[in-house]
Amino acid sequence: xxxxxxxxxxxxxxxxxxxxxxxxxxxxxxxxxxxxxxxxxxxxxxxxxxxxxxxxxxxxxxxxxxxxxxxxxxxxxxxxxxxxxxxxxxxxxxxxxxxxxxxxxxxxxxxxxxxxxxxxxxxxxxxxxxxxxxxxxxxxxxxxxxxxxxxxxxxxxxxxxxxxxxxxxxxxxxxxxxxxxxxxxxxxxxxxxxxxxxxxxxxxxxxxxxxxxxxxxxxxxxxxxxxxxxxxxxxxxxxxxxxxxxx
Amino acid sequence: xxxxxxxxxxxxxxxxxxxxxxxxxxxxxxxxxxxxxxxxxxxxxxxxxxxxxxxxxxxxxxxxxxxxxxxxxxxxxxxxxxxxxxxxxxxxxxxxxxxxxxxxxxxxxxxxxxxxxxxxxxxxxxxxxxxxxxxxxxxxxxxxxxxxxxxxxxxxxxxxxxxxxxxxxxxxxxxxxxxxxxxxxxxxxxxxxxxxxxxxxxxxxxxxxxxxxxxxxxxxxxxxxxxxxxxxxxxxxxxxxxxxxxxxxxxxxxxxxxxxxxxxxxxxxxxxxxxxxxxxxxxxxxxxxxxxxxxxxxxxxxxxxxxxxxxxxxxxxxxxxxxxxxxxxxxxxxxxxxxxxxxx
Ligand SMILES: Nc1ncnc2c1ncn2[C@@H]1O[C@H](COP(=O)(O)OP(=O)(O)OP(=O)(O)O)[C@@H](O)[C@H]1O
Ligand SMILES: [Mg+2]
Numbered sequence: 001x002x003x004x005x006x007x008x009x010x011x012x013x014x015x016x017x018x019x020x021x022x023x024x025x026x027x028x029x030x031x032x033x034x035x036x037x038x039x040x041x042x043x044x045x046x047x048x049x050x051x052x053x054x055x056x057x058x059x060x061x062x063x064x065x066x067x068x069x070x071x072x073x074x075x076x077x078x079x080x081x082x083x084x085x086x087x088x089x090x091x092x093x094x095x096x097x098x099x100x101x102x103x104x105x106x107x108x109x110x111x112x113x114x115x116x117x118x119x120x121x122x123x124x125x126x127x128x129x130x131x132x133x134x135x136x137x138x139x140x141x142x143x144x145x146x147x148x149x150x151x152x153x154x155x156x157x158x159x160x161x162x163x164x165x166x167x168x169x170x171x172x173x174x175x176x177x178x179x180x181x182x183x184x185x186x187x188x189x190x191x192x193x194x195x196x197x198x199x200x201x202x203x204x205x206x207x208x209x210x211x212x213x214x215x216x217x218x219x220x221x222x223x224x225x226x227x228x229x230x231x232x233x234x235x236x237x238x239x240x241x242x243x244x245x246x247x
Numbered sequence: 248x249x250x251x252x253x254x255x256x257x258x259x260x261x262x263x264x265x266x267x268x269x270x271x272x273x274x275x276x277x278x279x280x281x282x283x284x285x286x287x288x289x290x291x292x293x294x295x296x297x298x299x300x301x302x303x304x305x306x307x308x309x310x311x312x313x314x315x316x317x318x319x320x321x322x323x324x325x326x327x328x329x330x331x332x333x334x335x336x337x338x339x340x341x342x343x344x345x346x347x348x349x350x351x352x353x354x355x356x357x358x359x360x361x362x363x364x365x366x367x368x369x370x371x372x373x374x375x376x377x378x379x380x381x382x383x384x385x386x387x388x389x390x391x392x393x394x395x396x397x398x399x400x401x402x403x404x405x406x407x408x409x410x411x412x413x414x415x416x417x418x419x420x421x422x423x424x425x426x427x428x429x430x431x432x433x434x435x436x437x438x439x440x441x442x443x444x445x446x447x448x449x450x451x452x453x454x455x456x457x458x459x460x461x462x463x464x465x466x467x468x469x470x471x472x473x474x475x476x477x478x479x480x481x482x483x484x485x486x487x488x489x490x491x492x493x494x495x496x497x498x499x500x501x502x503x504x505x506x507x508x509x510x511x512x513x514x515x516x517x518x519x520x521x522x523x524x525x526x527x528x529x530x531x532x533x534x535x536x537x538x539x540x541x542x543x544x545x546x547x548x549x550x551x552x553x554x555x556x557x558x559x560x561x562x563x564x565x566x567x568x569x570x571x572x573x574x575x576x577x578x579x580x581x582x583x584x585x586x587x588x589x590x591x
Pocket of ligand 1: 017019040041044045046086
């Protein structure tokens, strides 16, 4: 069976700093995988390498068995690699309708249409509303994104990524900065993602990680410390040491 | 269709989204009033038609800049390159005996579009400052080239012997500039009709997305480079139209059409009128020309000083606050209107 996502000896150096060090990842289709590690472990860097924002210093990346390491960001998105950002990367002046419609239009190959209004073609708006509804965003979908509460913006991050219909979805700390009382909303949204989508979750909150993930990869100083099931990881003394050492 | 628990609420949401997008691109009463007024001006005040033609052409030029600056977020200090190319293309064509205005217009737009396409690859990358320098550089290069190639352009003396035929084979360009104004206004009108479709299209939204957040735009799957090349080419073509109009309505082209002050002036017009809204370019052109006239009548020596001062104040106050002020004034003047479909 081909893996949904695989990296072979992935490496990234920033000058003298090795941010990603010989990372081998193997994700099966539909996997619920968590990527954990202390601050500065290289989690975001890994996502940037996978999605093409950064060029790797060495190594290969395969999506559904196809080498994508040489492709541009958009080409990878078209091939089904979606992501969210640790720090909101949204369009402040666009509404959630417009934001999600962008993703839907591009995915359906109509993003270059200049001769007709957005949402006048086929089922684009149905799809937009479906996605927004899934994340409870329809109520304020007509307001500029910058006016949405922070928690809603975090949900929009996931919504717009899902609207690209990814086969593999990389979530970079989706609940980052969300107040304790609202985190469950994010977790529920993440748990309710379609089963056929392979999901990689980066998260510091261990409860959330253990609830969500089937397998966990622990990254320390750019390298994989260990990989295993939730039970294996939670019992691993090295992992505890890393996290206890963290504080 | 899947089985939604609340089919009506989903349908409602779709309808609401549709209505929202529809409302965004709806023709506003003010817009209709503006065009009626503009076309009505054709039938009165003949003595002002030359000035109005000039303003209309400036507005068209500013609209072309708005497309890249206001929508796609590409700053340019060299947009006169395309204006100038359009002007020279139309001028050289007319000089060589092809004086039909409309076909000259098309050729000029084509020439400018090709130049826009080629130079677009230079502005794809880099920060604002890099782009300012590159656009400035490209325009200066063209200026110098036009200066050197005097066998073609007439150099510093300008193109001689431009003969423009009648518009549509019927309407001669008159001394008052009525034909010129009608022609320029017609072109501006058609371009505005087209652009208001473009800016509300998926392509137009993608431009705003690129302007607002390029990282996310890519992550959404928008082919950023391709969109920017397209809009830069389109913008250049429209600037070329403006240049051609300027040539055809005055039957004259000189190096001035490629001069730096033209690029700066059109940027100023857009700052005055507000970018990213198409009509801002027109408002800016009107205000700019009137301010120029009034100020130069009052202080012939220093009018540029006052324009500069006004600009500094404008930037300091901030566009948004000025808009709020404008809206507040309009709300005062017009009686409070209830929205007809006001049911919640
Ligand atoms: N563009 C860059 N240039 C230089 N160094 C970088 C760059 N991006 C990341 N780094 C460094 O690489 C290391 C890994 O950073 P990264 O952001 O991937 O960590 P992380 O695991 O996502 O941390 P956090 O949990 O805080 O988000 C850090 O030391 C960081 O300073
Ligand atoms: Mg990170």
